[in-house]
Amino acid sequence: MEIKNKVVVVTGSASGIGKAMAMDFAKQGAHVVITDIKQEAIDAVVTEIKNLGGSALGIVADVSKEPDTEKLFQEAFDWQNALDVAILNAGILRDGLLVKVDKETKKIKGKMGIDQWQAVINVNLTGVFLSGREAAVQMVNSGKGGIIIPISSVAMHGNPGQSNYSAAKAGVVALTKLWAHELKNYKIRVAAIAPGFIATDMVMKDMKPEALEKWKSLIPIGRLGTPGEIAHTARFIVENDLITGVVIEASGGIKI
Secondary structure, three states: OOOOOOEEEEEOOOOHHHHHHHHHHHHOOOEEEEEEOOHHHHHHHHHHHHHOOOEEEEEEOOOOOHHHHHHHHHHHHHHHOOOOEEEEOOOOOOOEOOEEEOOOOOOEEEEOOHHHHHHHHHHHHHHHHHHHHHHHHHHHHHOOOEEEEEEOOHHHHOOOOEHHHHHHHHHHHHHHHHHHHHOHHHOEEEOEEEEOOEOOHHHHHHOOHHHHHHHHHHOOOOOOEOHHHHHHHHHHHHHOOOOOOOEEEEOOOOOO
């Protein structure tokens, strides 16, 4: 699929990888829908795209909520009377060990709470389900098909301290392969991206320097990925009609 003049929705696109993907598609001439949970952050990205001569629409939506997600994709379609690409990127972290054990007493001193678990499942898995479903509704109804790109993570293999996140991202992979089969007759391709450790502002600011260096040493290419490299991967999926039903691990070769 050629990108120019296509309508692209990127959830969680007010910052980080989502913003990088949105900006990249806008630079290729797409009409981009910026959506996140904070109006001010959305407006800033929309303004940035328009200042570059691009086309963008901002919509506030919490993808974990069904009414928000239904409204988001209907408004996205109504904007240009089309929906060609949906990138399901919105996600959160609430890391923690399944159980915390006191080193001296060997007794349990804490555990992952149900709120901690559910918050991540609600956004990272249910949010992908709702966004994928509503994107499919618009694409099927239009009769033109489209491309759905769920964002997973190498944590899908199981990353210690991320029971909630790993479970959600593994679920995203299952949905990707299932949807590619279910939607093939409607000219809809579905392919996921599983980023590794990416140098987003959040990672660079919040991760301790020693932890950052440890992870760098474990990545075969010797560095973190960049948001632009994930954006490039998303563009590759859109432009290559052979890509569907698969997960592209853009991770620098790291194995969790």
